[in-house]
Amino acid sequence: MSLSTNTHYLLSEILKKENERFKLDKIGFIRNLTWEIDYVLSTLPLCKIPPENLESFRKWKFSLLEEYYERKRFSDFVSTHLEAPSFRKMVFDLFQTILKYRYAHEPRTETDRYLAPAGETLSYLLCQERPSFYKNYFTPSSLFNSPSRLHSYCQEICQKIFPLSTATVIDFLKQNNKPCWEKLCIRLKTLTEIVTKNKLQSYNDDAIQDIWTETCFELKKALQQEKLQQDTPAQSVIAYAAGIVQNKIREFFRKQKKDPYLFIENWDQETVVKNSGMYTNTAMENSARKDFLNLQEIDQNNEYEFQMALSCILYDQTHPQHRKLTEGMEDKINTLLAHYLKNQSYEEIAKEKYGILSDKDLQKRANKLRQDVSRVKIKIKERFQEILSSKKKGKISG
Numbered sequence: 001m002s003l004s005t006n007t008h009y010l011l012s013e014i015l016k017k018e019n020e021r022f023k024l025d026k027i028g029f030i031r032n033l034t035w036e037i038d039y040v041l042s043t044l045p046l047c048k049i050p051p052e053n054l055e056s057f058r059k060w061k062f063s064l065l066e067e068y069y070e071r072k073r074f075s076d077f078v079s080t081h082l083e084a085p086s087f088r089k090m091v092f093d094l095f096q097t098i099l100k101y102r103y104a105h106e107p108r109t110e111t112d113r114y115l116a117p118a119g120e121t122l123s124y125l126l127c128q129e130r131p132s133f134y135k136n137y138f139t140p141s142s143l144f145n146s147p148s149r150l151h152s153y154c155q156e157i158c159q160k161i162f163p164l165s166t167a168t169v170i171d172f173l174k175q176n177n178k179p180c181w182e183k184l185c186i187r188l189k190t191l192t193e194i195v196t197k198n199k200l201q202s203y204n205d206d207a208i209q210d211i212w213t214e215t216c217f218e219l220k221k222a223l224q225q226e227k228l229q230q231d232t233p234a235q236s237v238i239a240y241a242a243g244i245v246q247n248k249i250r251e252f253f254r255k256q257k258k259d260p261y262l263f264i265e266n267w268d269q270e271t272v273v274k275n276s277g278m279y280t281n282t283a284m285e286n287s288a289r290k291d292f293l294n295l296q297e298i299d300q301n302n303e304y305e306f307q308m309a310l311s312c313i314l315y316d317q318t319h320p321q322h323r324k325l326t327e328g329m330e331d332k333i334n335t336l337l338a339h340y341l342k343n344q345s346y347e348e349i350a351k352e353k354y355g356i357l358s359d360k361d362l363q364k365r366a367n368k369l370r371q372d373v374s375r376v377k378i379k380i381k382e383r384f385q386e387i388l389s390s391k392k393k394g395k396i397s398g
Contacts, residue, residue: 123163
């Protein structure tokens, strides 16, 4: 291989690596890699004689790239492309690479040990809202003569901010930060499965899904209501969540022992009660309806009355509050009714809704329907609570 051929090969590899690392073509800094190699060969005298020993080669490469970016006016390019989506994406990719490396090479934090899913991190998660985070650190006055200088700046920022403390993570959770909650909810699902399988001899996927969904909801409410302070250790947060799971399991036991009519979770059994001769007696049915026409008389703290009234209004489409209770959730409620009243599996419902599906898509759709039902059950209860609460302000006519 001649000297010129060897130099051309080296430059080609160097610029390819730079392009892969900093997405130079995607951000619009270069258009054609071959042209850039020819430009360097014809313009930069330094490139003519690459050194042979490794240390000298590194210095030569650094100087070569610094001169290349200076001549190509990289700093001017940055100032005019700072707000371009492609450039911002490249910057955030740099942050993610830096944080991924630090997570892999630094000791696991207490926050991650207790609150993050296995193999994942909250301590090195870029939770901040990206637009505001970007504006805080990247302004028109920011000067970067080369991508390596930009990379060093990103490393400095990461060094200042990460790893996130448990207090910072809790603050993000209180702000309903989506990336943080997604990680924590995955962790809570594992916790729910472990505790539920340990406590319940007989359980099914629906029970675990319901307990998990309600646990996430209760923990979110506890954080927003300051039941857990910002300086709460990570271990105490997960212990609090485990307590919620245990309470939900106790509720599960209680629901199995009470009148099945009272609980949305047992609507398949409810059908038997509703269609029995005793219940379908017209006079008795009308009498039961009258009990819940005046919602001002319902004791919100009486679980029996609350569940009876909720079931009655949800069933009775002529009830004055039925539309207010179900509005915007009709599709999910229909799925809930199909599952609990018609005793259809989520797979059967998915086939009815979406037609012929592959096994993978069918399972995906069924899981989504299961999640929708778990969430809508909570939403129905919340909305009914709001309807009952508004009676105190005289908003409900009876």
